[in-house]
Amino acid sequence: MSEITYKVPTMAEMAASNETPEVLFWVGCAGSFDDRYKKVTVAFVKILNSAGVKFAVLGTEESCTGDPARRAGNEFTFQMLAMSNIQVLDMYGVKKIVTACPHCFNTLKNEYPELGGNYQVLHHSEYLQQLIDAGRVRLEGGEVFKGKKITFHDSCYLGRANDVYEAPRHVLEALDADLVEMKRSRTKGLCCGAGGGQMFKEPEPGKKDINVERIEEAIGTGADTIAVACPFCMVMMTDGVKNKEKEQSVKVYDLAELVAQAKGL
Amino acid sequence: MAIIQQILFLVALGVVAWLAFRRVSFIRNTIMLGKDDDRKDQPGRRFGIMMRVAFGQKKMFDRPLIGFLHFAVYAGFILINIEILEIVLDGILGTHRIFASPLGSFYSFLIGFFEFLAFGVLIACVIFLIRRSVWKVERLQPSRHREMNGWPELDGKLILVFEIVLMVAILTMNAADSALQDLGSAHYPKTGDFLISQWIKPIFSGMPESTLIIIERFAWWFHILGIFVFAIYLTYSKHLHIALAFPNTYFARLEPKGEMKNMPEITNEVKIMLGLESQAGDSVVPERFGAKDVTDLTWKNLMDAYSCTECGRCTAACPANITGKKLSPRKIMMDTRDRLEDVGRIMQANKGQFVPDNKSLIGDYILEEEILACTTCNACVQECPVLINPLDIILQLRRHKVMDESQAPGSWNMMFQNLDTNQAPWKFSPGDRFNWVEGLENKSANS
Numbered sequence: 001m002s003e004i005t006y007k008v009p010t011m012a013e014m015a016a017s018n019e020t021p022e023v024l025f026w027v028g029c030a031g032s033f034d035d036r037y038k039k040v041t042v043a044f045v046k047i048l049n050s051a052g053v054k055f056a057v058l059g060t061e062e063s064c065t066g067d068p069a070r071r072a073g074n075e076f077t078f079q080m081l082a083m084s085n086i087q088v089l090d091m092y093g094v095k096k097i098v099t100a101c102p103h104c105f106n107t108l109k110n111e112y113p114e115l116g117g118n119y120q121v122l123h124h125s126e127y128l129q130q131l132i133d134a135g136r137v138r139l140e141g142g143e144v145f146k147g148k149k150i151t152f153h154d155s156c157y158l159g160r161a162n163d164v165y166e167a168p169r170h171v172l173e174a175l176d177a178d179l180v181e182m183k184r185s186r187t188k189g190l191c192c193g194a195g196g197g198q199m200f201k202e203p204e205p206g207k208k209d210i211n212v213e214r215i216e217e218a219i220g221t222g223a224d225t226i227a228v229a230c231p232f233c234m235v236m237m238t239d240g241v242k243n244k245e246k247e248q249s250v251k252v253y254d255l256a257e258l259v260a261q262a263k264g265l
Numbered sequence: 266m267a268i269i270q271q272i273l274f275l276v277a278l279g280v281v282a283w284l285a286f287r288r289v290s291f292i293r294n295t296i297m298l299g300k301d302d303d304r305k306d307q308p309g310r311r312f313g314i315m316m317r318v319a320f321g322q323k324k325m326f327d328r329p330l331i332g333f334l335h336f337a338v339y340a341g342f343i344l345i346n347i348e349i350l351e352i353v354l355d356g357i358l359g360t361h362r363i364f365a366s367p368l369g370s371f372y373s374f375l376i377g378f379f380e381f382l383a384f385g386v387l388i389a390c391v392i393f394l395i396r397r398s399v400w401k402v403e404r405l406q407p408s409r410h411r412e413m414n415g416w417p418e419l420d421g422k423l424i425l426v427f428e429i430v431l432m433v434a435i436l437t438m439n440a441a442d443s444a445l446q447d448l449g450s451a452h453y454p455k456t457g458d459f460l461i462s463q464w465i466k467p468i469f470s471g472m473p474e475s476t477l478i479i480i481e482r483f484a485w486w487f488h489i490l491g492i493f494v495f496a497i498y499l500t501y502s503k504h505l506h507i508a509l510a511f512p513n514t515y516f517a518r519l520e521p522k523g524e525m526k527n528m529p530e531i532t533n534e535v536k537i538m539l540g541l542e543s544q545a546g547d548s549v550v551p552e553r554f555g556a557k558d559v560t561d562l563t564w565k566n567l568m569d570a571y572s573c574t575e576c577g578r579c580t581a582a583c584p585a586n587i588t589g590k591k592l593s594p595r596k597i598m599m600d601t602r603d604r605l606e607d608v609g610r611i612m613q614a615n616k617g618q619f620v621p622d623n624k625s626l627i628g629d630y631i632l633e634e635e636i637l638a639c640t641t642c643n644a645c646v647q648e649c650p651v652l653i654n655p656l657d658i659i660l661q662l663r664r665h666k667v668m669d670e671s672q673a674p675g676s677w678n679m680m681f682q683n684l685d686t687n688q689a690p691w692k693f694s695p696g697d698r699f700n701w702v703e704g705l706e707n708k709s710a711n712s
Contacts, residue, residue: 006705029689031701038701045705059699063688071641072677073555073660073667075528077684079535087539110524115532156642161523187647191584196641200680200690204638207589214584 004265006049010059011092021056023127024089026099026108029064030231036238037100037231043260044100044124050265051136055098061088065107072197079115082107086117100124100256102157102230103195109162123158125168125229125255132174137259144262145177151223152179153214153237154189155230168229171255175262180221190214194232215240219250226252267359274356274489281493288500292571295609299564304516314652315515324650334389338428341386342507345435348379352489362442365454377460380439384461387432394425404577412596417503417575424504431491438484440465445477453481506574510651513572516565517652522643525660528554555664558625559605562658569653570602579645579655585638592638594645594655600630601658627662636662637674 014021025048031041048055063085066078089097097119099105109121122130131137150172158164165186172179184190193203193210203209215237218226226241228234237252244250253261304311317323322339326332351364365372396402405421407413413421439462445453458466469477499505530551536542556562579594580586586593604626612619627633636659645655667673673681680690688695 008702008705010699027698027701029691032698033689033691033693033701038704041701042704057699060696062698063695064684064690066684068690069681069684070525071660071663072673072680073663073665074673074677074681075531075554075664075668076535077681079528079531080538081684081688083535083539083541106521106523110521111527114527156640156644157523160643160647162521188582188644190587191640191642191644193584193588193640196639197677197680198640201637201674201676204585204590204592204634206585206638210584210588210640213588 004046004049006046008045009056010061011056011094012059012061014056015092019054020093022054023096023098023122024092024094025055025057026065026097026101026104027057027062028099028101028104028231030234031100032062034231034235037234037254040100040231040234040254040256043254043265044256046260046265047128047131047137047256047263050263051131053131053136058088063088065104065112067103067107068197068200070107070111071195072200082112082115082117086112086115089117089119094119096120096122098122098124098127100229100231100254102155102161103232106157106161123162123164123167123229125158125171126164128255128259129167129170132171137263139174139176139259139262144264145175145258148177148225149180149221149223150175150177150225150227150258151182151218151221152185152227152229153182153192153218153233154185155228155233156189156191156195158229159189160187168227168255171259172227175258177225180223182217182221184217190217192230192233192236194236199232199235209240209243211236211240212243215244219244219246224250225258226250227255227258228252229255271357271359277490277493278353278356281496284497285500288497291609291613292500292505294612295605296564296567296571298560298605298608299562299567300560302563302565304565307519310519311515311517314517315511318517318650318652319510319514322650324648334392337382337385337389338393339507341382344382345379345386348376348435349489349492352485356489361452362454362456365456370457373457373459376439376456380436380459380461383432383435387429387436390425390428390432394422394429397422397425404581410577410580410593410595412593412599413575413577417599420502420504421575424499424502427491427495427498431488431495434484434488434491436462436465438481438488441469441477441481441484444469444472445474445481448474448477450474450478503573503575506572506651509568509572513568514652516568518654518657522646526657528664530554553665554668555666556658556661557627557665557669559601559608560619561665562601562626562661566601566654566658566661567605569655569658570598570605572651573598573602573653574651575599576650578648578650579653582644582648584640584642584644590635590638591632592635594659596635597631597655597658598653601626604630627665631662633666633672636666639663 011024027041030037063081065085066081069081070078097108099108102123105121105123108119128137132139152168152172154165169179190213191210192214226237228237234252234254241247241250241252322332322336325335351362354363355361368375397405403409405413407418439459442453443458443462444466446455499507553561559567573595575595577595583592583594608619611622639659641656643656683690683692687693
């Protein structure tokens with residue numbers, strides 16, 4: 001395989017050389033700091049490079065979109081973060097954003113406009129589907145996933161919140177894998193348990209953890225790979241697999257990682 | 266005799282109209298206690314949603330068999346109202362089956378059709394009662410869902426019994442009527458046998474005319490008075506959904522489900538803090554952030570509460586509830602309605618003025634533990650057949666707890682602090698945000 005030199009230009013560098021990217025890759029806090037999700041960020045950047053997409057990131061100029069604060073009821077912190085992000089995005093004249101986090105996606109897409117930030121925002125599942133459809137990412141001839149059973153866990157902020165159900169499934173179908181659905185999927189998809197600020201606190205008393213309830217359903221499909229499209233779902237599903245002591249037989253991957261694997265990146 | 270019946274009927278009709286007017290005014294006034302929320306945009310789209318979801322019951326068909334049975338009751342209810350019109354006219358004018366002679370043979374067909382619907386309602390209600398009491402559908406059981414204890418459980422069963430009794434009355438009335446026709450009794454014009462009640466008629470064979478008249482009159486009065494009582498009853502019951510489903514779906518949110526409503530009063534503050542706007546003299550500081558009581562919610566949240574028929578589809582889909590947490594979206598709606606009715610009663614007792622009773626929606630009705638368990642996954646919003654949004658209420662209550670009372674779980678306060686100082690929910694330095702790039706092998710220092 002020919003050596004690819006991966007580039008990750010920042011908006012500041014682009015601006016300095018008077019260039020405009022096709023799209024801004026919004027990395028998000030999990031994609032920047034969480035060890036597991038950093039691998040997803042890297043996988044997605046490799047795909048963008050190999051597809052020849054002219055993209056940029058904000059680097060250290062990016063801040064949390066404010067989603068966890070807003071869902072937890074702290075509107076002040078949300079709006080402070082949102083306003084300063086909008087200032088940065090508008091300073092660079094950003095028009096189009098892609099992000100691997102459904103929470104960032106929802107906030108940037110639906111909640112920034114009312115605060116004055118108007119961008120075309122895509123989730124990476126939608127963007128990957130576009131790249132595949134346009135022939136910029138080619139997956140044919142790959143044997144990596146042939147005969148493998150993959151189940152897709154819908155993220156609430158992608159699915160019910162924004163009605164994106166098919167894009168991630170199209171990406172998985174392009175892998176030539178055997179896609180199996182859980183009983184609760186699409187509009188009926190069961191939450192992983194992390195949204196609405198739950199990621200940042202212990203669950204309230206109950207008889208079971210939500211991610212365990214969900215992982216039992218996922219494992220029940222007989223899939224050896226659980227595909228996710230959200231950093232929080234990634235944490236919850238990975239913990240669920242550990243809880244069931246299935247780390248050897250069941251793997252949790254993000255869509256971008258699966259595409260990168262199929263392409264040998 | 267006829268004139269006495271007419272007078273009694275007019276009195277009953279007047280009493281029912283007065284009670285219904287008073288109750289509907291009460292409901293309307295309490296809904297109007299809610300805050301403004303403009304839901305008048307895009308009337309065409311809204312009308313389409315109402316036609317599909319309320320009129321066409323689209324979401325009920327998620328479960329096809331139950332959807333079909335529910336549709337049978339609904340269609341029966343709407344169409345049998347045409348017969349009620351005849352009964353009311355007969356009652357006022359002292360006539361009997363006033364539509365029979367102008368409609369001719371079509372009349373028999375029409376009554377037959379209504380009987381078919383009535384039979385459908387009867388069967389569906391019996392099945393629903395069995396589902397509640399024998400099969401014990403989980404989402405309807407008080408043993409599993411504490412909000413169903415007492416009145417809500419009884420209410421659910423009473424409505425079904427009411428409907429079954431009313432349908433039996435209408436069929437008995439028609440059978441007795443038909444038997445009287447066969448005897449050639451005066452005042453009972455020939456219409457021919459009716460589709461369903463002809464099977465009940467043999468019970469009445471051989472009875473003298475006078476007994477049959479008593480049975481027919483009793484069934485007639487029992488049926489129409491039953492309808493009157495039921496009409497008032499439903500305004501106090503979860504059954505109010507049959508009316509409110511229509512406005513409630515019309516005024517439903519059109520934005521993507523993931524979008525939370527902005528708080529413009531905070532936007533001004535933030536703009537001033539960031540130096541984007543100078544201190545404006547006319548900025549109004551709200552009396553309260555978020556919602557503590559029902560009067561802090563919007564009128565649509567309150568209409569949602571009255572529209573809830575406690576079917577529990579929301580709760581059955583709620584990940585928190587499924588895993589044994591205290592949160593139940595249905596309880597959020599029921600508590601909101603209970604609180605609103607309490608507030609309304611206090612106002613009624615005090616000449617329209619609310620006298621504080623040291624209670625509030627959050628704390629006395631809904632517990633903090635409940636709203637903290639929500640993952641904002643929108644499953645409850647997705648499930649509701651009449652487009653109620655429990656999540657919107659939960660989030661407004663959270664805003665109050667966190668911003669007004671500064672009561673957030675310790676780990677959330679940590680998260681807020683990290684966001685304020687590091688612009689990330691975890692304790693990482695903002696300067697390290699781009700370090701992930703080191704994970705890229707073969708990375709060239711850019712350009």
